Amino acid sequence: MSYQPVGHIRALSGVSDDTVVGSPSTVGSQPAILEEHAHQGGGEKQQVVHQYAELNTPSSPYAFPLREFNDIRAPQYDHHANVSRLSSTSTKEASPHVRKVSSQQSNNASDTGRGSSRWLSKSESWAPEVLSLVLAVLSMVAMIAMLAHFNGRALPLWPSTFVTLNAVVAVLVTMTAAFVGIPLSNGLSQIKWIRVRAPGGAPLADIDMFDSASRGAMGSFGMLVKGRGGVLGSFGATIVVIALLISPFSQQIITYPSRTVPVSSPDAxxxxxxxxxxxxxxxxxxxxxxxxxxxxxxxxxxxxxxxxxxxxxxxxxxxxxxxxxxxxxxxxxxCYSCVDMSAYMSRYCADGIPDNGDMSNCGWILPDGPKLGSSAEVxxxxxxxxxxxxxxxxSSIMRLVFMGTESQSxxxxxxxxxxxxxxxxxxxxxxxxxxxxxxxxxxxxxxxxxxxxxxxxxxxxxxxxxxxxxxxxxxxxxxxxxxxxxxxxxxxxxxxxxxxxxxxxxxxxxxxxxxxxxxxxxxxxxxxxxxxxxxxxxxxxxxxxxxxxxxxxxxxxxxxxxxxxxxxxxxxxxxxxxxxxxxxxxxxxxxxxxxxxxxxxxESFVSVRWGFAAVPVFAVAATGVFLALAAWGSRRVGAGLWKSSALAVMVHGLDGAARTEVFGGVAGLGRQKAVARRVMVRLDDTEGDAGGVALRVEEKY
Structure with missing residues (x-):
């Protein structure tokens, strides 16, 4: 049997009962095979299950030195060692990674896995996200209905002095923002599986990028800056950033200007x-x-x-x-009325006009009698x-005539x-x-x-x-x-x-x-x-x-x-x-x-500035569109609804050989992120049940 450097345990058949499955030795060029016998009552030999354990290969993360058996210390791992044969009495101490699994146990495990898959398929739906979106819509509708009811009315008198209209609006807005966050977060997480499931795959770093974007506005903003989220990812990240404005914009919706209203009392x-x-x-x-x-x-x-x-x-x-x-x-x-009579004034001299014509000592007179005796009278x-x-x-009561020779200034x-x-x-x-x-x-x-x-x-x-x-x-x-x-x-x-x-x-x-x-x-x-x-x-x-x-x-x-x-x-x-x-x-x-x-x-009254309500309404509506597009995209490429599940990443991550090939000798998270940007991966199950669904390296730059 040849050695297959793939990080999966493969069932072997056609191996004799005396074959030992275990770690490779230093004397042969093939991996050592340890023999394991299973005997049940009457001394009858039962079926022997042989498993090929790649637990100490160069590509395995579980490489370990061999333990001592029978006072003989086995040397360290060597690809050129020959296969050694061990007695049945020493197999228990051969390696702690060797597991004894019977055929019945294997069948039970398979049935359990199939049952888990059936249960998982039932839970793989958008029901939580749809429910959250419905609650967000209901919260927004409740807020708008309440604002429309109180718009233009005097300040409401609530039963409790601790409850105000602003407080109710703040609660509804907080609920809306919280409910909107669930479909946005899970939708962005699901996009990474859509990306790696699509033909051609996606950079391995995109998985980390979408995961960060699903955690909040900072990650979403970073994805927008990088410009690697695609149309759907950028749309979702934009909604996440806009959702930050829901609370401040909602606080600007209500104002309380003053106005005057009539009093009903007739004697007021x-x-x-x-x-x-x-x-x-x-x-x-x-x-x-x-x-x-x-x-x-x-x-x-x-x-x-x-x-x-x-x-x-x-x-x-x-x-x-x-x-x-x-x-x-x-x-x-x-009533009164005043008219200018200056045009009707004429010179007046009490003793007549002087012979020399000097009228400097004369005054002025009006036709009905009022006069100034001389220019000295001002x-x-x-x-x-x-x-x-x-x-x-x-209807006249009194008439007053005023005359003067000097202007006011x-x-x-x-x-x-x-x-x-x-x-x-x-x-x-x-x-x-x-x-x-x-x-x-x-x-x-x-x-x-x-x-x-x-x-x-x-x-x-x-x-x-x-x-x-x-x-x-x-x-x-x-x-x-x-x-x-x-x-x-x-x-x-x-x-x-x-x-x-x-x-x-x-x-x-x-x-x-x-x-x-x-x-x-x-x-x-x-x-x-x-x-x-x-x-x-x-x-x-x-x-x-x-x-x-x-x-x-x-x-x-x-x-x-x-x-x-x-x-x-x-x-x-x-x-x-x-x-x-x-x-x-x-x-x-x-x-x-x-x-x-x-x-x-x-009185102070409620005035609603509907323009500020556009941001929360847009955030809720856009979230619904984004969720529908994410669901359609998952169905189109056949991606599992794994969303933000960490278990899915661990189960369907890179195989052992790919990890060694891509990240062997690369230490530090920063360097690993740099390498991940140059690796194209694809979620693939073309190898059938033996290979399972896993990320395969498509191309490395």
Whole structure:
């Protein structure tokens, strides 16, 4: 029988009972054959099983020195030794690697192997990977369904304070990533068997490369860098790397921005508007027949001297949350308007035009009477009130005329004459009202006035004033605000207007503000005893050197605003009208009513950014495609579903001769990896049952 250097135990037949199977000796050129007898009762010789044990050949990893028998030490292994014959009494001590196997034991082993193969074939399936993929899909679907349910809603109130929406999403994402990892890992491991099973084989190093890739992202990234994974392997490695982004991207899916939502309470937001105004007190004389009520007087002083530019802040309102809105509404009000009268000014000389034509000491005058006596007078104010002569619209309350010779930012003595007229009158305003952070803000959208000019009856004693018709105003586009018919009429009682005029005539009496001592004790007198107009007084105020003296606080207020602000006079008149309107709107139950609005409270809500969900969804879907391709590839080449089994590598690894031929004398893992890259192997079973399925060396570079 010839020697076969293959690392398998081969059954031999036709060997005599006296043949000894064992290790080679030093005296022959053939391996030594040891004889083993098996005797059972009656001394009958039973069948002898001879096995050829290649346990001490150069290609075997189990080479060992022979032990001593019968006080004779056998020399070390020698291929040129002759076959020695040993007695049956010494076979037990010939070698510890010799095994006694009977025919019945061999048959039982074969049956056990076939049973294991049948069991293995039942377990060789993709069921664990498919189940993991299904669980990953279910976890992802559960997360998406939950996000879709809470998207746009307020923060959910969970039964436990320790459970939040983010925590539930994190658990589902972790489950998804864990379930995705199983088919990815086993699929990448299976690819190495597909590669070595395919015709032509694959480099031996690819087995190690795919094994590393199946363990995690580092190995997969290394395989992508090397570019040796093929289309399917690179696809799986890419999914493994992308799967690292599942957790960070999932954490970006949910945000919690703030928004304002309406409060359902009907009393959460209220403001007020005036439908009519008629409150006035009787006076003590015919010249002061009516007196305005105290709240109106307080509002006027607030508008003139508060210096906050927001007189409407004194309007009472309700806003429980600090942020409220109101639909535009109409309200009775006192409006103002200012026009530039500078174009109507003309030179005025009290003593006539001088003969020499020098008009440096002359002043300026307007057509209806207000004037500046000379160029030395730099500021002038005149107040007018309707007297029933038809000289103004019936709704007018007061007219103020301001004149001056200096610009606001000009030099002292530099002549720049100007004139401005401002009018206060009853009107209807369309207002947009909001409350932001507890601060009321109102914007006038539209103003409606009654410009009709009529001749009311002359003043009568208080007992007959009821015959005076009220000022009625009907806005063309009435809002109604849901409380009144759309085209309602607002009424301003004439007696209330007269009371305001009589009080304002003294409050806004013409006075003086001067830097010249000659005007400090000047006496105010009527221009003409028969004049139907109120007294006209010129105020001389400038920015020249010297102390400034004011006759009244009102004059001081207008003087200050003119030089302090670009539109100071108009701003002060606006504050005066707004304060008066606030007083009229605040008298609830006496012509004013509440206007309902909407209060808004801030809340945090769930906002889902679906773009960040693309990564986990892609990872799960791509894993399903990868698993299907791996299963199809295994079936196509007939590769066993050994995946990441270490047992499969040990059972079906390189045979002994191939290991010696390829890696003989190569020490160190690094050098062995370098050699493995130059060896092409293929999983082959062409030698039949005798050879078994094993990696065969196809080519070595």
């Amino acid at each position: 937001a209220t403001t007020f508007r005036a439908l009519n105004y008629s409150l006035v007190l009787p006076g003590m004389s015919d010249l002061a027949a009516f007196v305005p009520i105290l709240p109106l007087k307080a509002a006027v002083y607030n508008g003139l001297f508060a210096e906050n530019g927001k007189p409407w802040l004194s309007l009472p309102f309700t806003c429980q949350t600090g942020n409220c809105t109101f639909q535009p509404f109409d309200t009775l009000a006192v 500021f002038s104010m005149t107040s007018f009130f309707p007297t029933g002569l038809g000289d103004a619209p019936y 000009g030099l002292a003595g530099a002549l720049n004459p100007w004139a401005k007229q401002c009018t206060l009158q009853a009107c209807v305003q369309t207002i947009s009202s909001t409350v932001t952070n507890g601060v009321l803000n109102e914007t006038i959208l539209h103003t409606t006035t009654n410009t009709s000019v009529i001749s009311p009856p002359s003043l009568s004693p208080p007992s007959t004033t009821s015959s005076l018709p009220p000022v009625s105003i009907t806005p063309a586009n009435a809002t109604g605000n849901g409380t009144l018919p759309r085209h309602e009429t607002f009424l301003f009682r004439r007696e209330a207007i007269l009371g305001m005029q009589l009080w304002w005539s003294s409050l806004f009496a013409n006075g003086t503000a001067s830097r010249n001592a000659d005007f400090i004790n000047r006496t105010v007198a009527a221009a003409s005893p028969t004049s139907n107009h109120q007294v006209v007084v010129n105020l001389t105020v400038g920015i020249s050197s010297g102390a400034t003296f004011f006759d009244t606080d009102v004059v001081q207020a207008f003087y200050w605003n003119y030089y302090q602000y670009p539109s100071g006079i108009e701003d002060l008149v606006r504050d005066l009208s707004a304060s008066t309107t606030v007083s009229i709107r605040s008298l609830v139950g006496a012509g004013a009513e509440a206007v309902g609005g909407t209060a808004y409270r801030g």
